[in-house]
Amino acid sequence: MVYDLIVVGGGPAGLAAALKAYDEGIKDILIIERDYVLGGILNQCIHNGFGLHKFKEELTGPEYSEKYIERLKDTSIKVKTETMVLKVTEDREVHTLNEKEGFQVLKAKSLILAMGCRERTRGAISIAGARPSGVFTAGTAQRFINLEGYMPGKEVVILGSGDIGLIMARRMTLEGANVKCVLELMPYSNGLTRNIVQCLDDYDIPLKLSHTVVSVHGDKRLEGITVAKVDENLQIIDGSQEYISCDTLLLSVGLIPENELSNVCDIEIDKTTKGPVVSDTRETSKKGIFACGNVLHVHDLVDYVSEEAEIAAVGAAKFIKNSAAEQKSIKTKGCNGVTYVVPQKVGLDDQDKVVKMYLRVNKVYDNSKIKVTAGGVEIASKKYDRLIPGEMASINLVKSKLKGIDMDEVVFEVEGA
Amino acid sequence: MYDVSIIGAGVVGCAIARELSKYDLKVAVLEKDSDVSNGTSKANSGIVHGGYDAAPGTLKAKLCVKGNQMFKQLDSELKFGYNKCGSYVLAFDEDDHKEILKLYEKGVKNGVKNMSIVNKSFILANEPNVNPEVYSALFCGSSGVISPFEFAIALAENAADNGVEFFLETPVTAIEEIDGHFIIKSDDRKFRTKYVINSAGLFSDEIAKMAGMEDYKITPRKGEYLLFDKDIGNMANAVLFQTPKEGSKGILITQTYHGNLMIGPNAKYVYDKEDMLTTKEGLKEVSDQAKKSVPNIDMSKVITQFAGLRSSMEQYDFIIEETKKGFVNLIGIDSPGLTSSPAIALEVLDILDKSGLGLDPKENHISYRTPYIRMDHMSNEEVNELIAQDGSFGKIVCRCESITEGEIVDVLKRSIPVKTIDAIKRRARATMGRCQGGFCTPKVMDIMCRELNMEMTDINKSEKGSYILSGKTQKAEGGNEQWSMIL
Ligand SMILES: Cc1cc2nc3c(=O)[nH]c(=O)nc-3n(C[C@H](O)[C@H](O)[C@H](O)COP(=O)(O)OP(=O)(O)OC[C@H]3O[C@@H](n4cnc5c(N)ncnc54)[C@H](O)[C@@H]3O)c2cc1C
Ligand SMILES: Cc1cc2nc3c(=O)[nH]c(=O)nc-3n(C[C@H](O)[C@H](O)[C@H](O)COP(=O)(O)OP(=O)(O)OC[C@H]3O[C@@H](n4cnc5c(N)ncnc54)[C@H](O)[C@@H]3O)c2cc1C
Numbered sequence: 082m083v084y085d086l087i088v089v090g091g092g093p094a095g096l097a098a099a100l101k102a103y104d105e106g107i108k109d110i111l112i113i114e115r116d117y118v119l120g121g122i123l124n125q126c127i128h129n130g131f132g133l134h135k136f137k138e139e140l141t142g143p144e145y146s147e148k149y150i151e152r153l154k155d156t157s158i159k160v161k162t163e164t165m166v167l168k169v170t171e172d173r174e175v176h177t178l179n180e181k182e183g184f185q186v187l188k189a190k191s192l193i194l195a196m197g198c199r200e201r202t203r204g205a206i207s208i209a210g211a212r213p214s215g216v217f218t219a220g221t222a223q224r225f226i227n228l229e230g231y232m233p234g235k236e237v238v239i240l241g242s243g244d245i246g247l248i249m250a251r252r253m254t255l256e257g258a259n260v261k262c263v264l265e266l267m268p269y270s271n272g273l274t275r276n277i278v279q280c281l282d283d284y285d286i287p288l289k290l291s292h293t294v295v296s297v298h299g300d301k302r303l304e305g306i307t308v309a310k311v312d313e314n315l316q317i318i319d320g321s322q323e324y325i326s327c328d329t330l331l332l333s334v335g336l337i338p339e340n341e342l343s344n345v346c347d348i349e350i351d352k353t354t355k356g357p358v359v360s361d362t363r364e365t366s367k368k369g370i371f372a373c374g375n376v377l378h379v380h381d382l383v384d385y386v387s388e389e390a391e392i393a394a395v396g397a398a399k400f401i402k403n404s405a406a407e408q409k410s411i412k413t414k415g416c417n418g419v420t421y422v423v424p425q426k427v428g429l430d431d432q433d434k435v436v437k438m439y440l441r442v443n444k445v446y447d448n449s450k451i452k453v454t455a456g457g458v459e460i461a462s463k464k465y466d467r468l469i470p471g472e473m474a475s476i477n478l479v480k481s482k483l484k485g486i487d488m489d490e491v492v493f494e495v496e497g498a
Numbered sequence: 499m500y501d502v503s504i505i506g507a508g509v510v511g512c513a514i515a516r517e518l519s520k521y522d523l524k525v526a527v528l529e530k531d532s533d534v535s536n537g538t539s540k541a542n543s544g545i546v547h548g549g550y551d552a553a554p555g556t557l558k559a560k561l562c563v564k565g566n567q568m569f570k571q572l573d574s575e576l577k578f579g580y581n582k583c584g585s586y587v588l589a590f591d592e593d594d595h596k597e598i599l600k601l602y603e604k605g606v607k608n609g610v611k612n613m614s615i616v617n618k619s620f621i622l623a624n625e626p627n628v629n630p631e632v633y634s635a636l637f638c639g640s641s642g643v644i645s646p647f648e649f650a651i652a653l654a655e656n657a658a659d660n661g662v663e664f665f666l667e668t669p670v671t672a673i674e675e676i677d678g679h680f681i682i683k684s685d686d687r688k689f690r691t692k693y694v695i696n697s698a699g700l701f702s703d704e705i706a707k708m709a710g711m712e713d714y715k716i717t718p719r720k721g722e723y724l725l726f727d728k729d730i731g732n733m734a735n736a737v738l739f740q741t742p743k744e745g746s747k748g749i750l751i752t753q754t755y756h757g758n759l760m761i762g763p764n765a766k767y768v769y770d771k772e773d774m775l776t777t778k779e780g781l782k783e784v785s786d787q788a789k790k791s792v793p794n795i796d797m798s799k800v801i802t803q804f805a806g807l808r809s810s811m812e813q814y815d816f817i818i819e820e821t822k823k824g825f826v827n828l829i830g831i832d833s834p835g836l837t838s839s840p841a842i843a844l845e846v847l848d849i850l851d852k853s854g855l856g857l858d859p860k861e862n863h864i865s866y867r868t869p870y871i872r873m874d875h876m877s878n879e880e881v882n883e884l885i886a887q888d889g890s891f892g893k894i895v896c897r898c899e900s901i902t903e904g905e906i907v908d909v910l911k912r913s914i915p916v917k918t919i920d921a922i923k924r925r926a927r928a929t930m931g932r933c934q935g936g937f938c939t940p941k942v943m944d945i946m947c948r949e950l951n952m953e954m955t956d957i958n959k960s961e962k963g964s965y966i967l968s969g970k971t972q973k974a975e976g977g978n979e980q981w982s983m984i985l
Contacts, residue, residue, distance in 0.1 A: 115894060165894040178902075180889035183882035202934045204725070204802035209776045212804065214959035214966050218936045229940055231954055231967040256971050300772055301963035328968070344729060 085109040085401050087175050087189035089166045089342065092121020094374020095195035096149035097387040101394035102193075103156050107401055110158045111187070113177060115165045119153075120146035121197055122375075123383065125220070125227045128248055130275070134384035145383060169194070169346050171367050191369045191397040194343060194357070195390065198336040198375040200245075206334050210296035215303030219245040219333040223252070232256060234329030238306060239263045240294050242270035242277070243471070244381060246333025251280035253331075260284075261327060264292040264308055266315060269445050271335075271471035273381060294330065295322065303328050336379045346370070353421040354378040360410055360426040361436045362396030363389065371397045378423050378439070381473055385439070406430065411455075411483070412490040418442050418498030419451070420470075427491065429483065436478045440493055442468045450496040451476050456488030468495065500526045501855065503682055503691035505670050505705055506698035507534035509646065510831055512653035513843040514695055519660035520865075522858040526689055527654075527662060528682065530669035532961055533921040534914055535650035537699045539836065540924065541774070541806030542721075543763065544646045544754060545737055547834040548585065548638035550605025550613060551747075556815045559608040561838035561845065566640055568840040577869035578644060578652035579755050584612075585641035585737035586621060588791055589634045594741040598636040601742075605638070612639030627733045627792045641737055645755040646836050647924045651914065656867040658913035660860065665689075666915065667962075670698070673708040680709070680824065693855060694825045695846060700771045700809050702829045711821055714829050718771050718807040721763025722780040724788075727799040727932045731757040738791050749787035751795075756927065761788040761795070763806065776803045801932050808832040818842060820849050870925060871908045874900065895945070896938040898931025903945060910949050917950070919943070920960040939966070 085107050088095045091114030099112050118124060123131070126142030133139060136148070153160065164179040175187045200218040215234055217225075222233045223245065237258050239246045242265040250260045263281060268291050270277055281288050289308075295317060296307040310321035338356040340348075349358045349366035356377040357365040363373050373393035374386045399405040408428035415422045422440045440451070446468040453461040453476065460482040468474055478491070502518055504511045507529035518525045531537070546569050552559035573580040589595045598615065605613050616637045621628055658664055665684075672683040673694065682689040698705045703714035731753045740748025751761050764783050781803055789795060811817075811830040816838070821827045826849055828842065835842070851857050873881055873891065884904070885892040891904035909925035910916050919935070919942060922928055928942050929935030935942075943957050943966065958964045 115897065163893065165897070165900070167900065178881070178885075178892055178894060178900075180885065180892035183885040183892055184878045199933050200936055202801065202932075202936060204800050204934060205798065207724075207778075207781060207797075207800060207803065209778045209781060209803070211775050214964040218933075221936045221939060224940055225967065226971055229954070230971050230973060232969050232971055233966070234968045295778065296775070300774075301958075301961055302965060341729070 082188070084111050084187065084189040086111070086191050086193065086397055087187060088112045088193045088195055089169065089175065090114065090121065090195035090197055090374070090376070091116070091119040091160065091162070092195060092197050092374065093123055093146055093149070093383050094197070094376070094386050094390040095121070095193070096146065096153070097390035098193045098195060098373055098394040098397070099158050100149060100152055100156070101391040102398050103158055105395060105398035107398050108157050111189070112158060112160045113164050113166055113175065114160070114162045117163050119150050119160065119162065122220070125223050126248075127227050128252070131383050134382065135387055166342060169342050169370070171346060173369055190401045191371065193393050193397055194365070194370065194372040194376055195374045196339040196342060196376040198338045198379055200332070201335045201337055203332060205337075206332075208294050208297060211299055213297070213299040213301055213303045215299070215328050216297065216330045216332070219249045219331045222249055222331050226252060226256060232258065235259060236327045237261065237329040237331060238325055238327045239331045239333060241265065241333035241335070242272050242288060243333045243335065244272045244276050246331065247272045247276040247280040249331055249333065250286050251284060254284050254286065258329075260286050261325060262287045262289050264294065265290050266293045266311060267291070268313075269469060273472060293317070297330065303330060306330055336375065338376045338379065340376060343372070343376075351421065351425055354423060358425045359423065361424045361428055362399070362405070363393035363424065364396055364400070369397075369400050378421065381471060385473060411488065413438065413493065414490050415440055415493045418444070418446065418495030419493045422493050427478065427480065429480070432481045432484060434480050436480060437475050438478050438493065439473055439475050441473055442470055442495055445469050446495055446498065451493060452496045453478060453491060453493050455483055455491045456486045458486055460486075460491070462496070499679065500524050500689060500691040502526075502693040502695060502850070503528060503680075503689055504695040504697055505682070506537070506696070506702070507650075507654060507664065508537050508539040508697060508699050509535060509650040509653070509836055509839045510699070510828055510842055511695070511697035512650045512657065513839040514697060514846050515657035515662045516653040517843040517847050519657040519662045520860060520863050522860050523855075525662045526691065527657070527664045528668045528670055528684060528689065529664065529666050532667050532917050532958070533924070534654040534664070534666070535647040535924070536960070538806055538809065539650045540647045541723075541804050542646055542833070542836060543750060543752065543760070544643050544836070545585070545750075545752065546580070546582075546642040546644055547837045548605065548610045548613070548641040549608050549834070549837070550601050550610045550636070550638060551742065552608060552834065553814065554604055554607040557818060558815055558834065558838070561816070561841040562834040563609050565834075565838040565841035569642065569644070572840060575865045576652040576656055576867045578648045580642055580644050581755055582640065582642035583736045583753070584637060584639045585739060586616075586625065586635040586637050587739045587741055588621070588628065588632050589741050590629070590631060590790075591633055595634050597741045597743075598634065601636050610638065610640065613637065625735060625738065627794060628738065629791055629793050643737065643752060643755050649836075651925060652867055655913050656865070659867065660863055664914055670705060670708070673705070675709070678824070692824060693850060693853075695828070696826065697828045697831075699831065700807055702809070702827065706821070706827055706829065709822065709825055711827070714811070714817070714827075716809045716811055716830065718768050718773070719810045719832070720766045720768045720773065720780070720805050720807055722776050722784055722805045723760055723762030723803060724781060724784055724800050725754075725802050725804070726759040726795070727801055728757045730796055730799050731759050733759050733792055733795060740787070740791055749784055749791070751788050751792050758801070759795070759799075761785065765808075768807070771807065774805045774807065776805050780805075802934055816842070818845055818849070820853055824853070826850070871905050873902060873905060895941045896928035896931060898933050898937075899927045901926055901928045906942065906945055907949055918958050918960050919966070922946070
């Protein structure tokens with residue numbers, strides 16, 4: 082049996098993609114999720130702050146996903162939970178494993194990859210020292226507290242001021258732990274401004290910018306850490322070392338898209354985003370296989386995840402209905418302050434279209450402008466009060482403006498960077 | 499009264515225990531930690547050395563070559579996993595080339611098989627990631643890799659299956675000699691024994707001292723490692739050594755038995771036998787050196803780093819002797835101790851035999867050990883048969899390594915008790931993958947609570963005091979329905 086569409090991953094990206102494809106007329110859809118519930122990472126995000134853009138109201142993570150899960154019931158979309166996808170192939174085979182059906186090979190006309198991301202660990206940032214218990218990624222600590230009802234520790238330091246780190250600083254404080262400080266390697270926070278105010282400032286938790294952990298101490302449970310200041314080249318400033326005693330170190334040092342399935346399928350991966358290279362329909366380098374959400378690039382707001390998932394769904398629906406014409410496409414590229422642009426390719430034929438381009442910058446820029454050029458000609462620009470690496474920015478690209486330009490790529494840059 | 503008591507359940511102690519379990523003897527193994535193979539035997543390169551670099555005529559040369567030849571048979575009996583992948587000693591110039599020729603000569607003297615000097619094009623054809631400036635290499639087809647702790651665990655389980663008694667969390671604190679036998683004390687507990695085997699690794703000098711032998715001094719020599727994601731494991735197919743220079747063996751690059759890329763170790767004397775700290779400088783040295791052999795290692799793929807301590811002494815060779823009637827010392831068992839361990843065990847049996855310990859073969863001895871259930875080695879049909887019998891084999895717990903609940907429960911039911919997260923990690927590989935337990939630690943802990951009747955807050959990562967959770971949240975403490983539902 083061949084499904085029209087299989088969606089791998091039942092987080093916000095997978096849910097939104099399945100529902101949108103359904104609205105586009107695709108009825109034979111299967112969502113596969115390895116957890117026992119749908120909703121992905123949102124299940125452990127019991128704080129407010131989801132859906133401001135999409136639903137114009139502040140929801141918790143589970144409330145946000147519930148809006149989608151509710152809707153599933155009125156559709157013919159099938160769901161398999163507690164089912165692990167072990168492999169996907171170029172021919173759109175999906176190898177799965179679960180308790181009831183064992184190992185199976187399913188087939189689909191089109192696939193949408195929505196596997197989300199995982200947290201970077203201590204190893205990935207090479208913190209030297211001992212290896213006691215008490216060093217957790219922030220998401221693991223969040224899971225213990227919010228889903229299992231257990232505290233990972235009492236005297237806490239958090240490394241990394243990404244959103245998860247900030248939210249966990251507040252969460253642990255509310256649970257009675259002593260959060261001593263949040264350390265950030267960069268001279269600015271990677272988290273949303275509102276999280277810094279609501280999670281740190283309101284609780285008098287110091288944020289130490291340009292600081293990092295140089296060593297971990299304790300042979301059984303964590304006893305303390307040595308921290309140090311870093312200079313503008315991120316090198317440790319000698320003499321700035323300081324010992325902080327603590328029993329818990331939470332790491333919020335970034336997320337990595339979970340592309341093990343994409344790798345095995347030999348899908349082309351962007352070295353910067355660590356996600357697949359996609360066209361404006363979110364099709365990967367393999368025909369009929371689309372990707373969206375955190376597996377494609379790490380999003381700070383779930384609203385954009387849903388938005389992107391819908392784009393992928395439209396692309397997949399067209400592909401399934403055989404109405405996706407082969408297109409000539411042009412590469413996009415970020416430089417001079419723009420670290421990456423998604424999509425990495427834009428189709429050139431459907432010239433009536435406007436493509437919303439997502440990008441990130443390498444540092445903080447106040448009162449700046451993003452400029453888009455093709456073959457040396459400026460085709461778009463947008464002003465921003467503030468651009469920061471922690472917040473994804475977007476800019477519209479009007480395809481008709483590319484008409485007649487002799488070009489190799491479309492370039493995005495911060496003006497004057 | 500025990501016939502033989504072995505102090506220390508590293509790979510050496512476990513190999514001796516397994517060898518003794520073939521005979522009609524009452525044998526005890528006393529180990530201070532909560533699991534076997536928790537000392538040097540868990541943190542090393544995991545290489546079954548060919549034996550060409552040990553000085554000819556030494557115990558190291560003899561036992562390494564002999565041990566190497568025993569691995570195939572051992573693996574067929576104990577199923578711990580052994581990959582005879584071969585090794586290269588890479589030479590980058592004329593001087594290096596002269597050195598590897600010397601190694602080759604030594605290898606011939608030591609009786610090493612399957613060696614040859616190979617040229618650049620041979621190396622690059624088989625190891626395309628090696629620095630193209632490579633000049634030549636000594637290839638040794640009899641080298642291989644194992645997972646060192648799984649080997650030691652397999653030896654221990656088979657010994658226990660055959661009646662050897664393992665006492666974990668039993669640190670030896672004193673040894674007395676009375677009427678021709680020994681009383682080994684571990685705090686309040688006493689073990690009476692005819693023979694003592696001191697295989698306490700780094701601490702073997704201190705154990706010897708407890709029995710009045712003061713002449714040994716071990717200085718730990720640290721080696722640090724970086725372990726990488728499996729998806730770049732194939733940067734090295736065989737073990738890639740560098741040409742030894744001025745006493746330094748150089749940094750090796752290997753694909754571990756389970757397919758991760760691993761680089762290390764450096765060598766630095768330290769003064770504390772518990773100092774397993776990795777250092778920024780050490781890790782940099784390891785990665786800088788490794789890049790000389792394989793330039794394009796992606797450092798963003800590191801998943802963890804660790805260090806191990808060699809038991810080094812002034813004397814070059816292993817000490818394996820009955821220093822005092824009934825007391826056998828194994829001291830200074832540094833590299834290639836892992837490779838040599840099965841041959842060391844035979845050497846020790848020989849000593850015991852000559853000393854008058856009667857060795858009567860056991861009638862019902864079983865030399866085979868049931869391997870852990872490893873679904874990655876099964877066909878799809880076998881997987882489905884297994885799941886049809888027990889659905890827990892269809893539930894993935896560790897996503898990175900695709901380890902199911904059934905596979906975790908399986909390792910909890912063996913003859914050596916499993917009590918910690920690290921013990922599960924070393925057996926079932928859960929928490930050992932690229933996310934290092936980020937996703938599955940909570941689930942593994944749930945399984946431990948259920949299967950071993952433990953409380954979440956009693957679970958340790960490794961030794962006592964290495965707790966994972968400090969208590970319940972305020973909400974859970976309040977007995978909120980929502981939590982009890984999820985728990
Ligand atoms: C801790 C945290 C706090 C956040 N806070 C906010 C906030 O306040 N506001 C906001 O707007 N956004 C927030 N975000 C961002 C937002 O939640 C994410 O961007 C969004 O959840 C990403 O959705 P996704 O569907 O791509 O990934 P996920 O939610 O990670 O879902 C991916 C799903 O795929 C499944 N999956 C993966 N691999 C397989 C496989 N092989 N087989 C089967 N299933 C698989 C996973 O189990 C998971 O359920 C936060 C994110 C995190 C991590
Ligand atoms: C960096 C490094 C790399 C290496 N690479 C290789 C290699 O690739 N190939 C190879 O062949 N060899 C290698 N070796 C050598 C090999 O690892 C060792 O020779 C071997 O593991 C030693 O085993 P052991 O049983 O003697 O010691 P250990 O594994 O240390 O065991 C000793 C045990 O005694 C216990 N103990 C100590 N004191 C007491 C006490 N008072 N009471 C009770 N128990 C006690 C300890 O807890 C421990 O479990 C390497 C070593 C190092 C450090």
